[in-house]
Amino acid sequence: MAGNTKDEILHDHNHDGIDRRGFLKCMAWAGTGAFCVMQGGVLKSYSMSRVPEMNPENIRGELSFVQISDSHMGFNKAANPDVAATLKAAVDKINALPAPPKFLLHTGDISHLSKPEEFDGVEQILKSASAKDVFYVPGEHDVLNDDGKQYLERFGKGAQAGGWYSFEKKGVHFVGLVNVMNLKAGGLGTLGREQLQWLEKDVKHLKSSTPIIVFAHIPLWTVYPDWGWGTEDSAQALSYLKKFGSVTVLNGHIHQTMQKVEGNVTFHTACSTAFPQPKPGEAPSPGPMKVPAEQLRSVLGITDVSYVRGQHALGVVDSTLA
């Protein structure tokens, strides 16, 4: 990764809401109160209070999709005894968006224990979403006990043998990566040599003006290595994306929104639809955070991403379920 770039880490849980009928009341990269937009490779940020004055067209482009993450279907502990209900609430919010998204991205930890009924549960709930296509990448909870065999049988159709894949939508090149397999003791997430070689080839033929969106479960930037929140060989992957003017990386895993801008790359993590996790280092461990029931939905969320053709800009809008 380039060393001379401006690092900016913003993180917060978004306590503002979006009502079903209203347009987005709360617009921000990562819900910090700052709305940022990448234009021609330059990231611009606006304070939240200015966003309502902006032209909504700027965040409603020709292509929009929704990122959801970390459903953990099957989890039933105190932090959220009903993860199905909060996933359904996320779907209700998706269906209330003013412009229906073209598709959904699920950035992993679909299930909690890789059980067939857990995967079934998520697929069933997502069937009621206005967007019918769902693109998945696995989380570590989806590949337990069987090295991902079941996940690949369900969701890996059309993907490479290891589960990674790419596709084009309206001129945007999407890449789904797998960084939860073959994890080594003491290490972070791993992409591995085979996947890196594939990625290099996959993007080689693309024009540098092509907007790139990479999605994977574990953050592809080092959020907090003490808790394993990073990917060992992500720098190698990002080196293949250097020539592109607009690169956005969408991750899950850490159950909170966070953003980092580094050169041409904007990194973004989404909330969990199931339960929140503490901010890095602010708890003895990254275990589920127990918040009062009435607050829970305010820290669970969906991420709505709009792509505006011609500006090379991606506006990420995080909204919570409350």
Add this chain to the structure above:
Amino acid sequence: MRRHVFIASLLATAVLSLGGFVSERMSFAASAQEKPASTAEVKIDNFSFGPAAIKVSVGTTVTWINRDDIPHTVVSTEKVFKSKVLDTDEKFSYTFTKPGEYPYFCSIHPKMTGKVVVQ
């Protein structure tokens, strides 16, 4: 004739083994006064193994119990043992029959590492 020799050697082996068994028991009884535990427990909580390193004698069965509200695994770095995923309150046990150091980790959260030293 051959058969008799065979039976005799079998008997001899049996006697020798019996002797070995008795002496092993005796030495075990002697050492047991210093290290009475032939079982040990490692608690998994807050994304860590506690204690992270334990010393046990040969023959000890170590039981890991997951007290966290997130699933974990116990996987030997050198592929000596490997648990299935352990949900909250589930256990995994392994009996260490050879001396040595056995580093292990949680394959779901690989930052979680531990070690069993068998003496």
